[in-house]
């Protein structure tokens with residue numbers, strides 16, 4: 247881990263599903279809108295894609311006799327030892343930026359064996375026309391120039407936080423202690439040594455629509 251490594255804290259207790267983060271990502275990265283279908287959910291589109299690098303996932307559940315809406319901004323976790331980097335079959339297609347810890351895909355990230363990339367969180371998506379594999383870049387161009395990632399800048403509630411890794415780890419623990427006073431099941435989803443995107447959930451992960459897969463990672467089904 248580099249001294250200057252960066253991390254996100256996504257505090258779902260503060261998310262209101264406004265999708266400003268989702269729109270800001272598209273705007274900054276020049277990603278087009280997708281034609282979607284209303285399937286009776288506020289979540290739109292239904293999944294990540296080559297042109298949707300972050301997605302506010304929504305689930306509507308009844309727990310403890312209460313109806314709850316749960317929101318979670320899904321994106322690349324910028325893993326510390328990224329399986330996608332280890333498994334990539336094209337030299338120079340994926341690298342981990344030394345300053346920020348961002349895992350970045352280059353223009354060379356075109357694979358015939360895309361299914362073997364092995365992302366435990368099921369994040370990268372392949373453009374069917376070009377073969378290019380794409381995902382969140384941590385807004386490296388912004389961060390390297392002293393700016394916040396576009397999604398962080400756009401979030402109006404403090405649900406998406408970004409900063410030095412150690413600072414985010416401290417904030418995550420502090421927020422967990424605070425949120426636990428009102429949400430008994432609140433927890434930090436992943437080991438903070440493994441990823442650079444820390445998630446504070448207010449409920450068990452299955453209520454958000456996730457399961458633990460064989461690699462021990464939480465993934466949407």
Ligand code: SF4
Pocket residue numbers: 321322323324325328329330331349364365366367368369370381
């Ligand atoms: S979450 Fe997936 S795509 Fe992102 S760095 Fe980790 S393995 Fe790679």
Ligand code: SF4
Pocket residue numbers: 260261262263264265266267268302317319400401402403404405406
């Ligand atoms: S901008 Fe913030 S509050 Fe709005 S959907 Fe994204 S994470 Fe949630």
